Amino acid sequence: MIEKAKRPGNKTKTRVRVVEGGKQRVRPDTLATEEPMEIRLVTGESKQTVAVTMRTPGNDFELAAGFLYGEGIVTDWDEIKKISYCTDPDVDADQLYNIVNVELREGKDFDLRSLERHFYTTSACGVCGKASLEQLELKGCPVIPPGPEVSAETIYSLPDKLRERQSLFESTGGLHAAALFDKDGDLIELREDVGRHNATDKLIGWSLLEGKLPLSNHIVMVSGRSSFEILQKCLQAGVPIVCAISAPSSLAVDVAKEFNMTLVGFLRGERFNLYAGKGRIPG
Secondary structure (H helix, E strand, O other): OHHHOOOOOOEEEEEEEEEEOOEEEEEEEEEEOOEEEEEEEEEOOEEEEEEEEEEOOOOHHHHHHHHHHHOOOOOOHHHEEEEEEOOOOOOOHHHHHHEEEEEEOOOOOOOOHHHHOOEEEEOOOEEOOOOOHHHHHHOOOOOOOOOOOOOHHHHHHHHHHHHHOOHHHHHHOOOEEEEEEEOOOOEEEEEEEOOHHHHHHHHHHHHHHOOOOOOOOEEEEEOOOEOHHHHHHHHHOOOOEEEEOOOEOHHHHHHHHHOOOEEEEOOOOOOOEEEEOHHHOOO
16 A cells, blocks of 8 residues: 555745735745654564654655654664564555554663653654753762863864755755764765654664664764753763754753863854863864
8 A cells, every 4th residue: 555655855946926026926936845754663563653753855764763762762773673664554554654653663662751741843843841950860860071172163063064964954945954074074874854753762763773872972963052952862862062053052061061061152154152062172
């Protein structure tokens, strides 16, 4: 049945009326696609919905894997047996590519207590009703150890490298990005989405499925601002340095200070604000 379903694209064609200088004209335009995605967890004979998120289609399996890793449900890539789109004959064909099943390996006890609250996420604000810092500590997130040291010049170079790889942003102007860099500022991988937290989940999900976690010698940079949820996801993945084009939230700064993360904001040109973890950027 899924072969007959139409896979949603990451771009949507439309027409827009442009008003300029008192005159109007109609021209074609391209929008970033936004559609819901349901993540279902399969363990043995049981199946339950974990989250519904509004996302840009593409890298959906990475998004699901990154979400489960960020919530502490899986801790390694080999705990995931299979990730697939839904093939349930009772589901509307138009929604089959909007439902992702994650099948976990049998014989391991998974802590599903965090799933007792049902998630609904949006492309704008992330998961509503997130846990407190105390609950983060209870999940066993360790304090990030010292290092690596990164020069200010390396930090300066990141925004241009991120923008150069934002292919969807170039055509739509409406997508966020999360990029993974090594400590020398070389771009390793980038993911785009209508939501910063989704882009981060996709990036961390890619790292998980590629066996690259923890990211203890890496930098993550997000377009826009950094939030509590961005810091939480990066903390779970062991990221020591998080950079953002815009401002952090107060709780993002609290997380960075509590867990010894370096947090950079307002990174534009040869200027940035350093909110926490100054030891990793000497001088």
